[in-house]
Amino acid sequence: MRVLLASALLLSCACAQVQDAPIPTGPAVKMAPAPVITIVQGKPATVPLSFRVASGYHINSNKPKSEFLIPTVLKVEATTDIVIGKTTYPDGQDTSFAFAPDEKLNVYSGDFQIDVLVRPLKTVEKGKYIMRGTLKYQACDNSACYPPKQLPISFDVKIAKAPAAGHKNPAQSPHAHQ
Amino acid sequence: MKERGFSRRGLPVKRNPLILFFVAAIVAAMLFAGIHASRRNRANSPTKGQLIGNVAPDFELPGLDGKKLKLSDLRGKAVLLNFWATYCEPCKVEMPWFVELQKQYGPDGFQIVGVAMDDASTEDIAKFAKDMGVNYPILIGEDSVGTSYGGVGVLPTTFFLDRDGKLIAREFGLQSRSVFVDHIKKALSQGQAVQARK
Numbered sequence: 261m262r263v264l265l266a267s268a269l270l271l272s273c274a275c276a277q278v279q280d281a282p283i284p285t286g287p288a289v290k291m292a293p294a295p296v297i298t299i300v301q302g303k304p305a306t307v308p309l310s311f312r313v314a315s316g317y318h319i320n321s322n323k324p325k326s327e328f329l330i331p332t333v334l335k336v337e338a339t340t341d342i343v344i345g346k347t348t349y350p351d352g353q354d355t356s357f358a359f360a361p362d363e364k365l366n367v368y369s370g371d372f373q374i375d376v377l378v379r380p381l382k383t384v385e386k387g388k389y390i391m392r393g394t395l396k397y398q399a400c401d402n403s404a405c406y407p408p409k410q411l412p413i414s415f416d417v418k419i420a421k422a423p424a425a426g427h428k429n430p431a432q433s434p435h436a437h438q
Numbered sequence: 439m440k441e442r443g444f445s446r447r448g449l450p451v452k453r454n455p456l457i458l459f460f461v462a463a464i465v466a467a468m469l470f471a472g473i474h475a476s477r478r479n480r481a482n483s484p485t486k487g488q489l490i491g492n493v494a495p496d497f498e499l500p501g502l503d504g505k506k507l508k509l510s511d512l513r514g515k516a517v518l519l520n521f522w523a524t525y526c527e528p529c530k531v532e533m534p535w536f537v538e539l540q541k542q543y544g545p546d547g548f549q550i551v552g553v554a555m556d557d558a559s560t561e562d563i564a565k566f567a568k569d570m571g572v573n574y575p576i577l578i579g580e581d582s583v584g585t586s587y588g589g590v591g592v593l594p595t596t597f598f599l600d601r602d603g604k605l606i607a608r609e610f611g612l613q614s615r616s617v618f619v620d621h622i623k624k625a626l627s628q629g630q631a632v633q634a635r636k
Binding site (some may be wrong): 268320328329330358359360363365377398400403404405406407 | 494524531555566
């Protein structure tokens with residue numbers, strides 16, 4: 261009986277593998293591991309996020325030149341205690357491609373960085389927080405384009421305690437000599 | 439060592455025929471399901487070799503005016519089936535060629551059909567097509583149709599059908615105009631020219 265069951269499993273696996281090779285769906289944009297930024301409660305800080313577009317490909321910048329082109333957009337999910345502020349995109353490069361040498365597209369290729377302003381509330385507890393989001397992009401190469409993709413991203417921020425307001429030098433305290 | 443199929447006393451173990459039948463049925467069912475799934479996958483996601491030479495997967499999609507067009511209704515004509523999107527710059531390069539080719543070969547029984555694989559609204563697609571001076575039907579694509587053609591993860595992807603509706607060629611990405619002309623001529627020369635149904 262065991263032999264029968266094992267045979268059935270093997271056969272079903274073999275059948276499942278008789279499938280067609282997937283057609284390529286375009287390049288991957290990858291995010292480099294982001295540095296852990298320490299942010300003081302209530303104070304804003306900029307988190308730099310570095311991305312790399314695979315060689316031979318480009319993606320539209322955040323401000324492409326045509327209304328029909330899909331811009332690169334980073335979305336970071338705000339938490340209840342950490343506010344996501346302005347996202348600063350780099351300028352794209354005006355580039356012409358072999359398929360339309362007379363036209364220039366505003367694109368990112370190679371490495372680029374997007375800065376995200378993060379501001380924890382004063383009330384947020386200190387500690388490490390994972391921020392999550394997505395980078396939406398649409399890539400092309402010299403002769404073809406690929407459907408828009410959403411790259412999941414995440415980075416850590418470390419929230420530190422704000423220095424106490426009105427803190428006095430203990431040496432000057434009237435109780436210091438007691 | 440314990441002998442298989444025998445009890446400790448060396449007497450044959452009684453096999454329940456019902457269990458054996460049940461196991462055999464499971465094995466048969468798994469085999470059938472596996473083979474069926476494999477065939478279905480091949481039919482829905484064919485590779486180039488499996489698609490080309492076979493009748494193109496049929497579909498019915500709405501055009502920019504809302505009227506539906508069924509691919510098999512074009513039987514008798516050579517068809518260039520172009521999957522594209524408004525965000526695809528290389529697709530824009532082909533479109534003026536397609537406009538010319540439609541004018542040039544249309545009277546011979548040639549029809550271009552564009553399928554917009556787009557997230558853009560129908561209005562935006564229509565505006566884009568109007569700006570490009572498109573003179574052939576543009577249909578609003580669905581993922582299932584793309585999948586039936588092996589997936590259209592690369593745009594433009596262009597198929598060529600002969601007059602019998604058989605796929606004779608597929609091209610990924612922007613090609614030179616002469617490549618299109620060669621495929622169109624071949625498509626027009628193959629299959630039976632019959633009056634296309636309306």
